[in-house]
Amino acid sequence: MGTNALGLKGFLTVSILISLALNLGLSHSESLQIDSGLDVASSNFSSSNDTQELRRSDFPKDFIFGVATSAYQVEGAVGEGGRGTTIWDTFTNTPGKISDNTTAAVTADQYHHYEADVELIKELNMDAYRFSIAWSRIIPGIVPYVTLYHWDLPQPLEGNFGGWVNPEIVKHFTYFADTCFATFGDRVKHWITFNEPTQFCVNGYGTGLHAPGRTSDRTLSSSGNSSTEPYLAAHNVLIAHATVADIYRSNYKHQEGRIGFTIDCDWTEPLSDSEEDKKATERRRAFQLGWWLDPIFFGDYPSLMRQYVGDRLPQFTEAERSLLNNSLDFVGLNHYTTRWVTSQPLPLNPAQSNPLMDQGVLTTGVDEFNNGTLPIGDALKDTRRVNYYRDYIISMHQAIQNGADVRAYMAWSLLDNFEWAVGFTSRFGLYYVDYTTQKRYAKDSAKWFSNFLQYEDAYSEDRRH
Ligand SMILES: *[C@@H]1O[C@H](CO)[C@@H](O)[C@H](O)[C@H]1NC(C)=O
Ligand SMILES: *[C@@H]1O[C@H](CO)[C@@H](O)[C@H](O)[C@H]1NC(C)=O
Ligand SMILES: *[C@@H]1O[C@H](CO)[C@@H](O)[C@H](O)[C@H]1NC(C)=O
Numbered sequence: 506m507g508t509n510a511l512g513l514k515g516f517l518t519v520s521i522l523i524s525l526a527l528n529l530g531l532s533h534s535e536s537l538q539i540d541s542g543l544d545v546a547s548s549n550f551s552s553s554n555d556t557q558e559l560r561r562s563d564f565p566k567d568f569i570f571g572v573a574t575s576a577y578q579v580e581g582a583v584g585e586g587g588r589g590t591t592i593w594d595t596f597t598n599t600p601g602k603i604s605d606n607t608t609a610a611v612t613a614d615q616y617h618h619y620e621a622d623v624e625l626i627k628e629l630n631m632d633a634y635r636f637s638i639a640w641s642r643i644i645p646g647i648v649p650y651v652t653l654y655h656w657d658l659p660q661p662l663e664g665n666f667g668g669w670v671n672p673e674i675v676k677h678f679t680y681f682a683d684t685c686f687a688t689f690g691d692r693v694k695h696w697i698t699f700n701e702p703t704q705f706c707v708n709g710y711g712t713g714l715h716a717p718g719r720t721s722d723r724t725l726s727s728s729g730n731s732s733t734e735p736y737l738a739a740h741n742v743l744i745a746h747a748t749v750a751d752i753y754r755s756n757y758k759h760q761e762g763r764i765g766f767t768i769d770c771d772w773t774e775p776l777s778d779s780e781e782d783k784k785a786t787e788r789r790r791a792f793q794l795g796w797w798l799d800p801i802f803f804g805d806y807p808s809l810m811r812q813y814v815g816d817r818l819p820q821f822t823e824a825e826r827s828l829l830n831n832s833l834d835f836v837g838l839n840h841y842t843t844r845w846v847t848s849q850p851l852p853l854n855p856a857q858s859n860p861l862m863d864q865g866v867l868t869t870g871v872d873e874f875n876n877g878t879l880p881i882g883d884a885l886k887d888t889r890r891v892n893y894y895r896d897y898i899i900s901m902h903q904a905i906q907n908g909a910d911v912r913a914y915m916a917w918s919l920l921d922n923f924e925w926a927v928g929f930t931s932r933f934g935l936y937y938v939d940y941t942t943q944k945r946y947a948k949d950s951a952k953w954f955s956n957f958l959q960y961e962d963a964y965s966e967d968r969r970h
């Protein structure tokens with residue numbers, strides 16, 4: 506989840522980003538699934554066309570609208586049902602790691618409220634629910650979009666093992682994924698192997714701000730190497746994805762599902778007209794989007810990354826290249842906002858660097874605090890969130906009209922929940938959660954979606970069959 510934001514009109518951001526993805530080599534049969542949500546609001550978000558009344562029926566008949574969450578952020582019940590400990594349990598229980606000193610031991614308690622929560626999704630008139638299966642827990646009229654890895658690595662696979670930095674992780678993740686395909690694959694037709702790998706590779710092994718908190722900064726962690734581990738972790742994530750996609754296609758073809766991953770990439774614009782800033786913007790895109798898509802579509806990391814990271818960036822073997830080739834049926838895009846990019850000097854000593862510093866860029870924007878302690882009366886009147894979603898969806902519709910192959914849109918998030926390193930200081934939900942009673946209250950944004958997604962006349966008859 507990003508922390509900076511600024512307001513370019515949604516149309517620009519979505520359509521350019523999609524064209525970029527298309528230009529990167531997504532062929533016609535591949536498609537995009539977009540997530541967005543109001544983390545930090547863009548500063549001056551006004552409707553791109555206030556008079557335009559877009560309706561569900563303006564989208565293609567098989568277009569999917571859904572809403573998203575992740576296991577650790579909403580489930581709670583960490584000690585129940587034989588669940589094992591994860592790196593986020595360990596991290597949140599370490600003093601000083603979470604800004605409000607909370608953990609997700611209970612959070613929105615979806616473990617005990619899932620049936621009622623599915624009712625909320627129906628109330629929103631959504632088609633789909635994107636959630637994640639807790640690896641450490643291995644465990645319905647709404648279509649499930651399942652994320653296999655949404656950051657909650659079983660603790661025993663971190664510890665002395667080394668987590669994502671150890672190539673052996675591929676074998677373990679493959680076993681987990683295989684178990685999920687075999688167990689749930691009769692009902693789940695959309696699999697997302699990884700959610701926002703940049704975030705857990707860079708923050709988990711570079712800045713140390715996310716679990717497992719490894720970094721070269723010895724004031725934060727006694728172990729870790731920010732200049733090498735994020736690249737090793739990312740490499741293993743890519744191989745793990747390709748291995749699992751191969752197994753899914755070889756052994757579970759009869760399930761007739763689709764497999765992809767979800768990367769986070771905000772749109773970027775150079776802060777000035779200078780060549781330096783324009784080049785910095787290209788580097789930023791290479792490090793955010795190319796890092797994950799280039800190995801799959803072009804067989805190697807972006808040459809800009811090779812140039813800036815040097816031999817700290819791992820090499821692919823021929824076997825790995827061919828495994829990676831065509832390993833995505835769709836790309837999920839978590840897209841929140843747009844940032845300005847300006848060029849920065851590179852660190853003098855690469856051994857003291859991390860992937861953010863290696864890019865030689867600085868991004869700026871306007872932060873808006875998503876106030877977690879706002880009284881319920883105010884929190885339910887989330888006009889900015891309503892405007893954000895409406896503008897985003899209008900822009901996405903225009904992009905589709907312009908030829909972008911977008912098949913689904915998932916709003917982040919169904920419920921207020923535990924926002925990783927910032928704990929409960931942020932409320933992303935369409936539904937407000939009273940954490941004392943676990944009652945859910947519809948915000949204006951929930952009512953807006955429910956209204957926008959209402960089935961209409963003949964169209965609905967058609968669509969429901
Ligand atoms: C937002 O709009 C206000 C009022 O028009 C203006 O004063 C402010 O500078 C704008 N902020 C940004 C970041 O564009
Ligand atoms: C706004 O929407 C209306 C109705 O769809 C359309 O006629 C008009 O051209 C749009 N204006 C702009 C500026 O996009
Ligand atoms: C969280 O705990 C730290 C000590 O570990 C303390 O300094 C800080 O004030 C606490 N923050 C909150 C919001 O309670």
Ligand SMILES: *[C@@H]1O[C@H](CO)[C@@H](O)[C@H](O)[C@H]1NC(C)=O
Pocket residue numbers: 721729730731732733856
């Ligand atoms: C990280 O690894 C590099 C390359 O092996 C080494 O030069 C550097 O000293 C290491 N940094 C730390 C903090 O261990």
Ligand SMILES: *[C@@H]1O[C@H](CO)[C@@H](O)[C@H](O)[C@H]1NC(C)=O
Pocket residue numbers: 801802803804826830831
């Ligand atoms: C991927 O495989 C296809 C078909 O076998 C081949 O034409 C293409 O060159 C390969 N792409 C890469 C990047 O290796």
Ligand SMILES: *[C@@H]1O[C@H](CO)[C@@H](O)[C@H](O)[C@H]1NC(C)=O
Pocket residue numbers: 874876877878879880
């Ligand atoms: C959040 O809302 C509360 C209650 O209205 C207010 O006291 C507090 O100052 C707000 N925090 C921020 C950072 O705006």
